Amino acid sequence: MSSTDTFRYGVPQERDWNAMSDEEFRAFVREDFETHYPQELRFPPRRLRWSENRDWHLRMAAKGWIAPAWPAEYGGMGLSPSKLLIFFEEQERVGIARFQDHGILMVGPVLMRYGTEEQKRRYLPGILSCENIWCQGYSEPDSGSDLASLRTRAVLEGDHFRIDGQKIWTTLAHDATHMFALVRTDPAAKPQQGISFLLLDFTDPGVRVRPIRDIGGYEEFCEVFLDGVRTHRSNLVGELNKGWTVAKSLLGFERIFLGSPKMPEYGLQMLETVARARGVFDDPVFQDRFVQLQLDVAHLGDIYGHYASIVGRGEPLGPDVSLLKIWASETGQRIADLIVETAGPFGGMNVHAPVGGTTIHALAPYYKARVMTIYGGSSEIQRNILARQVLDLPA
Ligand SMILES: Cc1cc2nc3c(=O)[nH]c(=O)nc-3n(C[C@H](O)[C@H](O)[C@H](O)COP(=O)(O)OP(=O)(O)OC[C@H]3O[C@@H](n4cnc5c(N)ncnc54)[C@H](O)[C@@H]3O)c2cc1C
Missing domain, CATH: 1.20.140.10 (Butyryl-CoA Dehydrogenase, subunit A, domain 3)
Structure with a gap:
């Protein structure tokens, strides 16, 4: 089996998008978005919850359009940079609410770059099918701009990390099934050198999510409490204590x-x-x-x-x-x-x-x-x- 077959995850592309001219491609996606994206969801006053735009994302997943930036061998559209911009511009022109940003735009590309083969096989299909919804656990109370001061602690106990701490402002954590998190694994090291990048399953015991109400009265982000949450050491992305490098590459994408x-x-x-x-x-x-x-x-x-x-x-x-x-x-x-x-x-x-x-x-x-x-x-x-x-x- 070739690597292409291994990673396409049942979402072959209808055609080679990059063989189209930019104008042709723009007209093609514009027509699709204009025709199919529900009027009532355009330019929403707030971020939509998964229950509200689930149908649209499942449609995009079924078409193989959910991951426009991912290479085709991983099940994405494999768009060239110029076509990718067109895709996003057309989405924004129609007022399409994005949802799956954290899986598609963030953790997916990180796994392709830093993940093990096992991590890719385990997590990328769930992102593409929208079965797994990811959130980003970086910020903590008192560690936002100064992220390197974060205190959520992860200690390796046998084959598992035990995680204790709190994240905050976690967008749509109440819809998430998984979180990628920055955690402190070496408290003695210089701040940026003792941080690791871990993947957590929200169905595991010890995860508590509490929505925060914003000035508009909406609950788009949450506090996430992690009390003795355990994740297998195979969920460490990149090297131990080198999570800062992984995190920095992720910020580049957005x-x-x-x-x-x-x-x-x-x-x-x-x-x-x-x-x-x-x-x-x-x-x-x-x-x-x-x-x-x-x-x-x-x-x-x-x-x-x-x-x-x-x-x-x-x-x-x-x-x-x-x-x-x-x-x-x-x-x-x-x-x-x-x-x-x-x-x-x-x-x-x-x-x-x-x-x-x-x-x-x-x-x-x-x-x-x-x-x-x-x-x-x-x-x-x-x-x-x-x-x-x-x-x-x-x-
Ligand atoms: C809508 C929304 C969604 C978010 N979603 C997520 C998410 O999904 N996951 C996640 O991890 N985080 C998320 N965040 C958190 C976001 O990354 C932080 O709010 C941001 O990094 C700022 O950190 P802070 O809120 O702790 O403010 P602070 O860092 O405490 O800053 C407070 C004020 O001080 C200023 N300031 C701080 N340091 C300096 C400095 N060195 N020089 C000059 N001025 C300074 C800041 O500009 C700001 O005005 C979200 C935030 C918002 C608003």
Whole structure:
């Protein structure tokens, strides 16, 4: 049996996507998403739970489209970098809610790079079929930006690690069946050198998940308590005490997606609709602010295009990509703030409301934009990276 047969996991691709032109490919996926993605799930005001978008993801899994970035021999679409960007851009254009990010975008690629053959065989099929839903256990109380200070302890007892500690802000942990976690395995070593990357099964005894309610009243992330949880030593990814290297490679995968201009572009459209409906679009002061935001979004598109072309050529992103995340998230916040201000009474209501012949949830972009300057490295941390690694400013 060839390695291709071994890892395709029953999801052969309909065709060689990379043999299509980029335009042809864009038209093909656009048509599919436009036709099949349910209207009521487009541009949701919050992250959807698994129960809400399960059917869509199972459809994508059955089509072999659930893992567009994975190589075909692992059951993915094997898209070239430029086609991958098109795929994500078209998803965002239609307002498709992502769900399986942590399995598909994070732990899957990590296992392909650092995992043993046994780990790949054991875990990749469950990610592709959506039978296993993963969450990311990095942050802890008092260890967010300063992740290297994390304290969740894992001690090797015979063939198992025993894990005790707490994770926090774990997105959709209440839907997860598994967690990939950073844990401290050598408390005597320098902070970054005593950390390991472990895989945990949430059905094992000792795992307790408690949802956290956010300012919008939604429960998207959770606290996760780990009390004497045991995981077999074969669930260690990479070398013992070298989890930091594994974790760093994982953060590289997500950086371009945090700077997509689609959400601010959508926000700008919403702002225009609200402003026209409220009769402020002809006000010169409003126009001035609107045009400023239009320019900010246009700049964002240019910056994104620059980094997308680097990714498209298959080259690594440098630390200067921090600029993209700052610009995308802070532009998104400025737009969201002006939507709330312009919407008047609707701006303070956490509901869909009729505005200008359509229905708008004026607070949704506001809630979404608030968190963007925190997760994936806060704006302050991104500025520190730019100061130290790009501008070479003194500490
Ligand atoms: C919506 C959302 C989803 C998330 N999902 C997950 C998840 O699934 N899994 C996971 O592990 N984590 C997740 N997180 C956690 C996220 O990674 C952390 O919130 C983030 O790293 C910041 O850490 P913190 O909250 O502990 O804040 P802190 O690190 O305590 O920071 C507090 C403030 O101090 C600033 N600050 C901190 N250090 C410095 C410094 N050196 N210089 C200047 N300013 C500084 C920060 O910018 C921030 O403004 C999520 C967070 C959010 C908001």
